[in-house]
Amino acid sequence: MKDKLFTWADNRIYLIIMALMVLILAFFQPIVAFIMALVVGYMVFYTHRKIEEKNRELTKYIEGLSHTFDSAAKHAIFNMPFPLSFIDDVGNVTWYNTPFLELVGGGDVLNRSISELIPAFNITELSRKKENEPLDINYMDKCFKVLPNFIEGKGSFAKGNITMLYWVEDTDYQHLLKMYTDxxxxxxxxxxxxxxxxxxxxxxxxxxxxxxxxxxxxxxxxxxxxxxxxxxxxxxxxxxxxxxxxxxxxxxxxxxxxxxxxxxxxxxxxxxxxxxxxxxxxxxxxxxxxxxxxxxxxxxxxxxxxxxxxxxxxxxxxGKSKAMEKRNKVKARVIGDALRQLIDQSGMVFVMGHKNPDMDSIGSSIGVMRAVENRDKKAFLVLNGENPSIRNLMDRMRQEAPELEDKIINGEAALEIIDDKDLMIVVDNHKPSLTEAPELLEKTNKVVVIDHHRRGAEFIKDPVLTYLEPYASSTSELVTEVLTYMSAETNLTKFEAEAMLAGITVDTKNFSFQTGVRTFEAASVLKRAGADTTVVKQLFRDDFSTFINKAEVVRSAKMVFDKIAIGRLEVTNDDSILIAAQAANELLNINDVEASFVLSKLDDKIHISGRSLGNISVQLILEKLGGGGHLTSAGAQIEKLSMNDAEKLLIDIIGKFLKEGEKK
Incomplete structure (x- = not known):
């Protein structure tokens, strides 16, 4: 009776009061109390009958209202002007209305798969949708937004659910949108x-x-x-x-x-x-x-x-052809003058290369440090740690130029002392995410970019000066040119000249790739400054284990598409990236190999080093994997993939690249 409008509980207080009055009256006047008890009993009987009558009338009214509502709901569903269907948790149709039957062309629809009736319908995609999140379906030259409504369960397409699908046609809108877009x-x-x-x-x-x-x-x-x-x-x-x-x-x-x-x-x-x-x-x-x-x-x-x-x-x-070398040196002179003014107008100067720096990154950084010293400004080189690629150079620095080591600081130390009056010079890189300390770029308004890589979509925001020349062999070549125009005397020490020459040597593969007239001119400047090619060659010597691992990569490499070699470095150590890069270079010495890729693993990432003789752009291939570089030298890193999966993905991308070339 709790759900009814009229109950005894509503009159309980009055009955209790009357009962107490009868009991009190019985103590003084028993006869009068007896008469009163009869009256109260009649009143209780009469009230009970009235409550029952009211409740019966209310029940009939509610039942009539429910019946009317159910009839209206059923009528609305059955006569809905757009298609409507129910499917179970495996996608079989359990109910449908007449417009849906007309949509699928009639026939036996019940208990058939919705994907069978409408091939464009994807059950897996539906499982990712939320309540009333539309699913776009094209069927029979019509466009529909299918809105799922999960009748059972907890609001998602899961086992045991019955899903109601509202098929709302928006063909005219899509056609209008296409017309507007086209x-x-x-x-x-x-x-x-x-x-x-x-x-x-x-x-x-x-x-x-x-x-x-x-x-x-x-x-x-x-x-x-x-x-x-x-x-x-x-x-x-x-x-x-x-x-x-x-x-x-x-x-x-x-x-x-x-x-x-x-x-x-x-x-x-x-x-x-x-x-x-x-x-x-x-x-x-x-x-x-x-x-x-x-x-x-x-x-x-x-x-x-x-x-x-x-x-x-x-x-x-x-972007499949080699960048043409520009013989005009006016730009280098302008950049040199502008850089000199920026250094003079700044407080301190910070020089930063890319993560996992190579010889070119460190060599060009050392060259820029010399340019700053020539202007009597305080300079710092931001370096978060050494790696095998630069270990020999850093060891020689400690022996021959210990004063430079005192100017090397990590990103955290630089962050504490840099301010908006200081100048940041980024070398051998133009992507903020690949710098040693990206947060430093937000601390100063004056950023200079000197790089030789082909520009990617990601670029340092609003640099005050950009010297980006993809025709150049290396950033060390560009810095050498700038140094010659900044002052009459470069004042390069023997160690600094050798560090920059090492940068040119590593990026040109010992002056055999990406080498132009200006590359040799820059090398001659460094040679006159005292650079010893024998010492530079010693900077690239490997230890015995590195040589063995490199040889194993070359031995186990395989050919794909008849002209591309792919190798894998199965050993994981600190030298992995260096070994992969050197092995990729070695693979190019094999007949019929036009490009090479070597995969290595470091810090839960798969690193890919790509090298080419120039007919195949390893840059365009590795850009598909988020990497970049040059036509003949590029790299990329892949996360959350095994070595096998990364190799399959690489081969697939190479195949698509070669197919596009054949179409041309």
């Missing part, structure tokens, strides 16, 4: 990388034909995709094309790069383009700015490629 204006900027070189090296009789052909090829290429091309400088173009056209161009992987490179109208050197595209701009002005940022990255990576800015990330196309 017609959205895309801004692209194009630079002819080597316009002056092509112009000056082409005979006078052919020069007008070559320059006209460049315009013609670019205009006709984008004309096929309804694009508008406007030339606003001799070597620069602005392109407007719709999103649909961009998707077609991306499908063909910007084959304009190949068409221009293959152009032969009397020019003696290949013509290359850099293309910057913004795919995710909100306004035309915003798109133009983002396209500018994209073309800066393309130029920073050496040109001959397209970079598509899609908001929070970048897509890269091309």
């Amino acid at each position: 017609e959205k204006t895309i801004v692209a900027l194009i630079n002819v990388d080597n316009y002056d070189d092509v112009k000056n090296s082409t005979p006078d009789t052919h020069r007008p034909m070559v320059l006209a052909e460049i315009d013609k090829v670019i205009s006709s290429y984008f004309g096929k995709y309804n694009g508008l091309v406007r030339k606003y400088e001799n070597d620069k173009y602005l392109v407007l094309v719709d999103h649909n056209g961009l998707m077609d161009i991306k499908t063909k992987r910007f084959d304009l790069l190949d068409q221009i490179r293959d152009l032969n109208m009397g020019n003696t050197i290949p013509i290359t383009l850099s293309i910057g595209v913004c795919q995710a701009g909100k306004t035309l002005l915003d798109s133009y700015r983002n396209a500018n940022a994209a073309i800066d990255i393309a130029l920073g990576r050496g040109g001959d490629q397209a970079v598509v800015n899609i908001g929070n990330s970048f897509d890269f196309y091309g």
Whole structure:
């Protein structure tokens, strides 16, 4: 009776009072009390009958209301204007309404798998959805947002649940969205990388034909995709094309790069383009700015490629040719003057390379330290620890230049003393996450970047000075050039010159790769400063165990795709990365090997060292794994994968890379 509106409990207090009055009256007037007891009894009987009647009426009313509600709910479900279905925990249909039956084309639907009826429906994907989180399904040229409602269980698709699926069609919206997206204006900027070189090296009789052909090829290429091309400088173009056209161009992987490179109208050197595209701009002005940022990255990576800015990330196309060496030294002179002024205007100067530094990182850092000392400023080298790659150099430093060791501090010590008046110079790296101490970059507003790697999507924010030259052999080469323009006398000590020469030597593989005229000019400057090539060679000597492990990697390496060698260093020690890099270099000495990759394990990560003779870009391959580097030398690190899984992933990426090359 507790759930009813009228109960005896509601009148309990009155009955108790009347009973007490009868008892008191019985003590003084028994006859009157007897009469009163009869009256009270009648009142109790009458009240009980009235309560029962009221309760019966209330019950009939509630039952009638429930029946009406159930009928309305059933009517609403059965006659819902959009498809509705119930499935069990394995995805079998347990109930459906008429619109759902019409959707799947009629027939026997009950107890059949929803994935069988609608192939686009993914049960696994449904299991990841929350209550009313839509699942997008395309079926029979229609688009649906399927909203799951979990009737049993605790709000997820699990065993024992019955899931109600609401099929809400949004075909018109999706078509409208596609139409809007396809017609959205895309801004692209194009630079002819080597316009002056092509112009000056082409005979006078052919020069007008070559320059006209460049315009013609670019205009006709984008004309096929309804694009508008406007030339606003001799070597620069602005392109407007719709999103649909961009998707077609991306499908063909910007084959304009190949068409221009293959152009032969009397020019003696290949013509290359850099293309910057913004795919995710909100306004035309915003798109133009983002396209500018994209073309800066393309130029920073050496040109001959397209970079598509899609908001929070970048897509890269091309970049398979070697960066052309620029013979103009004006930029080096300008950088030298600007760096001298920045050092003079700063308090202290901090120099920082990348994590797990190599000879080039340390050598270029030592060169920058010399530049700072020449300006009578206090300098510190940020280094969190030694590794086998630089151990021999650091041991020689302790013997020949102990004063330099006193200027080496770790990231924590640097963080305590640096302020916004100090200057931070980052060498041999441009990615904040790969620096020795990324938090230092937030402590000062003045950051200089000197690097020779092709620019990646991640870049130090707002540096006051950037010297990024991917054509250079090494950062040590760039620093040597800058030193010669900063002052009449470089004042390099013998040890400093040998450290920088070691940096050039390691990145050029003993002057055999990525070596240009300016590389030898820089080496001659260091040689005049007292660098001894015999001493430099001794810095690369290995101990016996390192030599044996390197030999074992080469012995156990295997060939894939007939021209790529893959080796594995099964031994885990502090020298793993060094051994992997050296083994990758050794594998290139084998006939028919055009590129090599060596996998090693260190600190729960799989490290991959890639080397190439130049026909295959190991940089583009390892960028797919989050790494980077150069056309002929690159590296990457993979987390949460075993050695076997990492090797399979690498082989798969190499296969896709080679397939894209064959399509061209």
